Amino acid sequence: MLYAKTSPADKRAAFRASLASGELLRFPGAFNPLSARLIEQKGFEGVYISGAVLSADLGLPDIGLTTLTEVAGRGKQIARMTELPAIIDADTGFGEPMNVARTVQELEDAGLTGMHIEDQVNPKRCGHLDGKQVVDEETALKRIRAAVDARRDDNFLVMARTDIRAVEGLDASIDRAKKLVDAGADAIFPEAMASLEEFEAMRAAVDVPLLANMTEFGKSELFTVQQLADVGMNLVIWPVSTLRISMGATAGALDELISYGTLTGKLDEMQHRSELYDLVDYEGYNHFDSGVFNFTVQERPGQR
Numbered sequence: 382m383l384y385a386k387t388s389p390a391d392k393r394a395a396f397r398a399s400l401a402s403g404e405l406l407r408f409p410g411a412f413n414p415l416s417a418r419l420i421e422q423k424g425f426e427g428v429y430i431s432g433a434v435l436s437a438d439l440g441l442p443d444i445g446l447t448t449l450t451e452v453a454g455r456g457k458q459i460a461r462m463t464e465l466p467a468i469i470d471a472d473t474g475f476g477e478p479m480n481v482a483r484t485v486q487e488l489e490d491a492g493l494t495g496m497h498i499e500d501q502v503n504p505k506r507c508g509h510l511d512g513k514q515v516v517d518e519e520t521a522l523k524r525i526r527a528a529v530d531a532r533r534d535d536n537f538l539v540m541a542r543t544d545i546r547a548v549e550g551l552d553a554s555i556d557r558a559k560k561l562v563d564a565g566a567d568a569i570f571p572e573a574m575a576s577l578e579e580f581e582a583m584r585a586a587v588d589v590p591l592l593a594n595m596t597e598f599g600k601s602e603l604f605t606v607q608q609l610a611d612v613g614m615n616l617v618i619w620p621v622s623t624l625r626i627s628m629g630a631t632a633g634a635l636d637e638l639i640s641y642g643t644l645t646g647k648l649d650e651m652q653h654r655s656e657l658y659d660l661v662d663y664e665g666y667n668h669f670d671s672g673v674f675n676f677t678v679q680e681r682p683g684q685r
């Protein structure tokens with residue numbers, strides 16, 4: 382009820398311990414607070430909060446238009462709805478290194494477990510688009526140093542994302558990852574790796590946890606959890622997938638509504654009222670008012 386019972390500090394400590402286990406932790410993207418609850422209910426280890434989804438949700442392209450206030454606000458709404466750790470996409474940190482420092486503190490205050498900061502120039506663009514540009518090494522390192530310096534909870538995960546692979550190639554990406562680790566990054570997100578061998582090469586080069594981005598229709602092939610575990614990845618995200626699936630299903634349902642004037646043919650694909658009530662824990666609110674949850678499933682023809 383109302384929801385996470387675990388404090389942000391406890392979530393961070395627990396997450397650090399699971400990362401240290403070396404297991405591959407699965408973080409599907411939560412496109413809203415409710416979907417974070419579903420991710421938890423299904424048994425995943427964490428939720429990812431995507432910048433691409435945050436901007437798409439507002440009807441905006443993922444080109445650095447969202448503000449720190451919007452991102453921290455949405456992050457807070459999602460993180461507090463689940464006991465799971467939530468990692469958020471902080472893009473380029475919303476400005477200069479000093480802004481990165483403020484970003485970290487805002488995201489800590491919002492109850493996030495960690496974030497990633499990337500080395501793209503401002504304005505950034507989706508990591509899987511062509512024509513990206515990255516900042517010079519010193520600027521990239523300054524962003525990470527600023528983040529590490531500013532955090533007040535040592536367990537808040539500062540992950541460095543490097544986008545340099547698509548611009549300068551794998552060797553440059555390995556070189557940058559090593560330097561980001563030396564600057565204090567707790568984990569590395571090597572963006573747009575082209576093959577499993579590239580993930581393996583990155584694994585051999587650095588000692589910190591590594592994240593694999595399994596975003597669809599992008600530059601990386603879609604590997605399975607097992608394949609990624611076998612090459613030593615520690616975190617995997619499917620950042621936009623739940624939004625893509627929901628929007629795909631919604632588009633299909635709207636077509637059906639246009640064609641047939643009714644959605645009865647789609648009932649089996651819908652989340653049932655009883656499933657929704659379960660997810661938002663209606664019953665728990667009887668604690669305050671025993672009349673809140675008096676829902677029973679009524680079977681009607683054509684409905685579950």
Ligand SMILES: C[C@](O)(C(=O)O)[C@H](CC(=O)O)C(=O)O
Binds near residue numbers: 443597
């Ligand atoms: C991970 C990512 O940064 C995101 O915002 O979710 C995006 C995902 C995408 O656009 O598919 C990315 O740059 O990879």
Ligand SMILES: [Mg+2]
Binds near residue numbers: 431
């Ligand atoms: Mg992003």
